[in-house]
Amino acid sequence: MENTIIPNEVISDKIYFIRNQKVMLDKDLAELYSIENKQLKRQVKRNIERFPADFMFELNKREVEILRSQFGTSSWGGNRYTPLAFTEQGVAMLSSVLNSATAIKINIQIIRVFTKIREVVTDTINLKLEIEEIRKKLNNHDKNIELVFNYLDELMEKQENTEPRKKIGYK
Template sequence: MSVKDTQIPSILDIQDKALLLPGRPQFWTSHHMAEFYRTTPTRVAEQLRRNPERFPEDFWFELRDDEKAILVTHFAGPNRVNRGAMIGFTKAGALALSGVLRTPVANAVSVQIIRAIVAMEQAAIYDTKRMLLKLQTDITKKPIYMWIKNYVEAGFDFEELWRDTNYSRPKLERAAREMLAQGLIPELPKGLQPGLFDNA
């Protein structure tokens, strides 16, 4: 049985519906999965219950009431979200559904989801590379960063750093904490006490 292109969600549509909540991996709701696979949320939940061996704990989770409230407020209206239990499917869970949902579009949808996930991972890698390049560029643009980086790598302490530069103590300390927060140095110069919000 052929599947019309109009029945298959686009890669962009799949990506746009991916959600993030504090403490949760990126996911789609059971409503999204039902929409993608051309079935109902009830059917999606039913297949999850019937096939526990295909859906380990890292493939899905049930949203708490406070998480559903966030979705209602920021992502969807109450008619779509706040009725009964709602399931979140991780990337792996979204793919696993294609093996248990016997809909005419299941195979084609799973291919689209794979393409969407690959594109999302590639975009994340690209963004990370850009961020690292920007941080490296910032170091070369700020001489104070170069001083701190070199002295930390050489094992010199903060007092030696201060004596050898023309920067004030507060300015050196502020720059060192900025670098630590951005991951530009693995630790503060020796003799500089970690602050409350510094990385351990």
């Protein structure tokens, strides 16, 4: 069993779905790394070329308001700067910027959590596809069974409507 510093549930609770991607916010990452948020932001700004738009982005005002309403924090308290959101690749890149042993260990754990989440999502999608396939088959079976019964009804009607045949052979 691997050595975990923080329970995986704590990490997965800090992963948000923003702009159709799974991200972690700078304040949560700083908390996990046991550093100040401004120190994390300073290191990112010094190495900004390592963080293209698909690795990290700043939240817009609307996204900040949505997060604020989810957390229930007041509008006058909290962060003065716009939060940064890091994708899985951005979190991986942080380990090269924050060169501490704790940051590296926590990054490895975070990447493993991201991987587990991706596996669960993939499994769920595969399960939904299989269920839909079974549903289609059942619909086809229902139609086929109904068709068989219709043919049987027609045959029974024809049999009832025909005159009895004369028996041939010896009497």
